[in-house]
Amino acid sequence: MRVLFDVTHPALVHLFKHPIRALEERGERVHIASREKDVTTSLLDAYGIDHVALTTASGGPLSRPREFLVRELRLVRLARSLQPDVVVSQVDPAAAHAARLSGARCLVFDDSEPEWAAAALTHPFADVVCTPATFERELGAKHRRYAGYHELAYLHPDRFTPSRDRLERAGVNPDQRYFLVRFVSWNAHHDAGQAGFSPSAKRRLIDTLARHGTVYICSETSLPPDLRRYRLPVSPTLVHDVLAFADLYVGDSQTMATEAAVLGTPAIRSNSFAGDDDMGNFRHLETEYGLIRSIGDEDEAVRQAGAFALTPPTKTWQRRRERLLDETIDVASFVLDTITEVGAR
Structure with missing residues (x-):
């Protein structure tokens, strides 16, 4: 199986790091498209996770739409070259569109009801959208709820013991x-x-x-x-x-x-x-x-x-x-x- 992860924020490094390792240990082909945002790439490097940085976050009113456009183009190009079976992301239109344009299935993890704009450009292209059970919006047939929070993907006691x-x-x-x-x-x-x-x-x-x-x-x-x-x-x-x-x-x-x-x-x-x-x-x-x-x-x-x-x-x-x-x-x-x-x- 070929899996492409879209990792645009430090929290996503933690959300996906254990599944990434488990997939690699099973012999699956795993690829990570990262983003220079806060300590995102530093964390990936520290955990020994190979990645390709596609864009860099920056300030200014025009920088965000410009980065979104560049990231979408680069992520679509990367997905078409890798031909993944599934693209995994948080709420990110670029990842959802890259999945659709490369023939991959799209799996989205969402825990933020206020993200209406990004969700409106992401959810329609997703095959499955997973949220905590406490999520206060209904997303239709593709919606799956789980008993927990994103943070329990890496801070559950089965995964983390403070030292x-x-x-x-x-x-x-x-x-x-x-x-x-x-x-x-x-x-x-x-x-x-x-x-x-x-x-x-x-x-x-x-x-x-x-x-x-x-x-x-x-x-x-x-x-x-x-x-x-x-x-x-x-x-x-x-x-x-x-x-x-x-x-x-x-x-x-x-x-x-x-x-x-x-x-x-x-x-x-x-x-x-x-x-x-x-x-x-x-x-x-x-x-x-x-x-x-x-x-x-x-x-x-x-x-x-x-x-x-x-x-x-x-x-x-x-x-x-x-x-x-x-x-x-x-x-x-x-x-x-x-x-x-x-x-x-």
């Missing part, structure tokens, strides 16, 4: 009280019109948390000089170890908030998505499991982060996590099984 030794060797003391903060760039196509922490709120947040422990910042954008001393001093491959032992996660990242939740790390997420029209997975993780607090107002988010930092961690979050794990699946196995089924048709 104190790895952190200590990298200079992070897992027994020290510390907080992990994540800021994203907000320049993705689905982020148009949305925003996270403002520069002033970032400083207030760091000042607040620093009174109670060490602060580590993981940021997609360059930090101002006064905040650079807080930059996380470890390889991107160790960020989940850092997150697992953190006393609190605070940030405007969607993915890392869910990662914190499935690891049992208390999480405060603040961005303009949080509210009445929020994604189903965040609503469920907050109301059903109490593992995330999603707060649209950045000042309130800073206040709650400070209040939480005053309180020593308890075992409450781990009990909540255990319940979540009892009610969800190893998503990597689901991804692998679905690729095998769709690619063999």
